[in-house]
Amino acid sequence: MTARTSHETAREIPEATVARLPVYLRALSTLSEGGTTVCSSEDLAAAAGVNSAKLRKDLSYLGSYGTRGVGYDVDYLRYQIAREMGATRDWPVVIVGIGNLGHALANYSGFRSRGFRVVALLDADDRRHGEVVAGVVVRPFTDLRAIVHEHGVAIGVIATPAAAAQDVADTMVGAGITSILNFAPTVLNVGLGVAVSKVDLSKELQVLAYHEQRKATAEPA
Amino acid sequence: MTARTSHETAREIPEATVARLPVYLRALSTLSEGGTTVCSSEDLAAAAGVNSAKLRKDLSYLGSYGTRGVGYDVDYLRYQIAREMGATRDWPVVIVGIGNLGHALANYSGFRSRGFRVVALLDADDRRHGEVVAGVVVRPFTDLRAIVHEHGVAIGVIATPAAAAQDVADTMVGAGITSILNFAPTVLNVGLGVAVSKVDLSKELQVLAYHEQRKATAEPA
DNA sequence: GGGATTTTGTTCTCGCGTTCACAAACTTCT
DNA sequence: AGAAGTTTGTGAACGCGAGAACAAAATCCC
Ligand SMILES: NC(=O)c1ccc[n+]([C@@H]2O[C@H](COP(=O)([O-])OP(=O)(O)OC[C@H]3O[C@@H](n4cnc5c(N)ncnc54)[C@H](O)[C@@H]3O)[C@@H](O)[C@H]2O)c1
Ligand SMILES: NC(=O)c1ccc[n+]([C@@H]2O[C@H](COP(=O)([O-])OP(=O)(O)OC[C@H]3O[C@@H](n4cnc5c(N)ncnc54)[C@H](O)[C@@H]3O)[C@@H](O)[C@H]2O)c1
Numbered sequence A, B: 001m002t003a004r005t006s007h008e009t010a011r012e013i014p015e016a017t018v019a020r021l022p023v024y025l026r027a028l029s030t031l032s033e034g035g036t037t038v039c040s041s042e043d044l045a046a047a048a049g050v051n052s053a054k055l056r057k058d059l060s061y062l063g064s065y066g067t068r069g070v071g072y073d074v075d076y077l078r079y080q081i082a083r084e085m086g087a088t089r090d091w092p093v094v095i096v097g098i099g100n101l102g103h104a105l106a107n108y109s110g111f112r113s114r115g116f117r118v119v120a121l122l123d124a125d126d127r128r129h130g131e132v133v134a135g136v137v138v139r140p141f142t143d144l145r146a147i148v149h150e151h152g153v154a155i156g157v158i159a160t161p162a163a164a165a166q167d168v169a170d171t172m173v174g175a176g177i178t179s180i181l182n183f184a185p186t187v188l189n190v191g192l193g194v195a196v197s198k199v200d201l202s203k204e205l206q207v208l209a210y211h212e213q214r215k216a217t218a219e220p221a
Numbered sequence C: 001g002g003g004a005t006t007t008t009g010t011t012c013t014c015g016c017g018t019t020c021a022c023a024a025a026c027t028t029c030t
Numbered sequence D: 001a002g003a004a005g006t007t008t009g010t011g012a013a014c015g016c017g018a019g020a021a022c023a024a025a026a027t028c029c030c
Helices: A015-033 A041-048 A052-060 A074-085 A100-107 A109-113 A141-151 A162-175 A201-218 B015-033 B041-048 B052-060 B074-085 B100-107 B109-113 B141-151 B162-175 B201-218
Strands: A071-073 A091-096 A116-123 A136-140 A155-158 A179-182 A195-198 B071-073 B091-096 B116-123 B136-140 B155-158 B179-182 B195-198
Touching: A015 A041, A015 A052, A015 A074, A015 B201, A041 A052, A041 A071, A071 A074, A074 B201, A091 A100, A091 A141, A091 B201, A100 A116, A100 B100, A109 A116, A109 B201, A116 A141, A116 B201, A136 A141, A141 A162, A155 A162, A155 B201, A162 A179, A179 B201, A195 B201, A201 B015, A201 B074, A201 B091, A201 B109, A201 B116, A201 B155, A201 B179, A201 B195, B015 B041, B015 B052, B015 B074, B041 B052, B041 B071, B071 B074, B091 B100, B091 B141, B100 B116, B109 B116, B116 B141, B136 B141, B141 B162, B155 B162, B162 B179
Parallel strands: A091 A116, A091 A155, A116 A136, A155 A179, A179 A195, B091 B116, B091 B155, B116 B136, B155 B179, B179 B195
Antiparallel strands: none
């Protein structure tokens, strides 16, 4: 292992590893709730659905938090991963587009329990304003800038129709948001410093359908 | 290019490519709706948000559907990709767990427009039975087997709490479903012939939060 | 204390995916 | 018709990630 000071936070964690860390976090929480205090890489890998060698390699990017011959302390490891992920602090989030999906997201308790606090629900449609969803009132989209500044919001969620998504993204970036989770099926063009993550639900179904079709045509009995 | 008969459907399309084909499909639809009849790989790549070389290589796995010096016929290419993906036929789908997310999914028009037909909404809670969502009535989960056999359902969507997901998956597989889209934050154990695709919305937010934190700690001004 | 056992952390190798770069093929212009 | 210009399809180089394999380190047992 290379020497590093306690101040150095800039170790390069591969993107593929970062994407798995939340899965490990969740598996550790499940183990902890089940009363497990110590687990081996084999146990945790099984719970997370990955190869144990891959798990150990992933964890090695964070540091050496295990004990050879023993395994990992579940709560200690969970804390270390959470700290590395920024899950120990609270992240204020705004959701734009309170339709079918926006309602579901606003009601989703899994965000709150992982450190995401929905500070505002925004919609362009007057008729939605004033409605209270999960304890938060729906406000005009034009309030975005004020809310972002007031709460220091860095993360925005887009659940509007595709046609509106780019405009919403532009306004978000203009207001100071630097990370966007986009549910609209559109490619967003944003500046360099802005991260966009896209979730495309029908894409997932289409990939499944592709494999179904292959199964059907490959072995026509 | 290797010689192949018109009956051969078993060309190996890399998984990474399969995951992008739906994106190309959507980009082609957008272009077509905008009146574009022919486009270059550069145009399409821009619309899909990928590198043009990658796009051309992806398309080359399907065949040679472009014309050098000209580009691709938008509708023709769209049809070819749709055919390869199995998007030219209708896929019956069941959704299990009609809570917040289940309602949003049932109401989502994007599934229908991409060839997915929601033939049943199932829930274990009596109080939900009989409710009509998007024209489909919510029925008891115990009806699953009959519905799968009646409609020849191959694809199931799980939108139940995590604690119930494994049981639901087992029942689905027992009823004959071979592809599962899972929204519950759990690792599902299924047999070899069954494909599982997992969508974890809070994972996406957590990855964004990680990058936010890195931005904040890397350049503390 | 010391050997056997367990399990981590890391090195090494392999395969896949991405991207560059270019020849082949088609169109357009003269 | 031939030259110039475009754009595809693909060979080749490169980099990253997955997984096997092993050495180092801790525990257990006698
Ligand atoms: N419903 C689902 O399960 C689902 C699944 C996958 C993807 N999506 C995608 O998510 C998005 C939303 O889907 P939905 O079903 O909730 O649609 P919806 O029509 O129910 O809701 C969209 C909401 O966005 C608001 N809106 C429109 N333009 C706006 C703007 N410029 N600024 C702010 N708000 C605006 C509308 O007033 C409406 O309330 C769509 O892009 C859809 O493709 C939805
Ligand atoms: N709501 C969201 O936006 C959101 C976002 C991400 C992930 N999720 C995940 O999606 C799942 C559903 O979320 P939700 O917010 O809709 O929850 P919810 O509690 O609103 O709905 C769950 C539904 O599943 C039904 N159910 C429970 N056990 C069942 C069983 N064994 N068989 C059939 N039906 C059963 C319940 O009756 C209920 O109607 C959860 O796992 C959640 O973590 C939800």
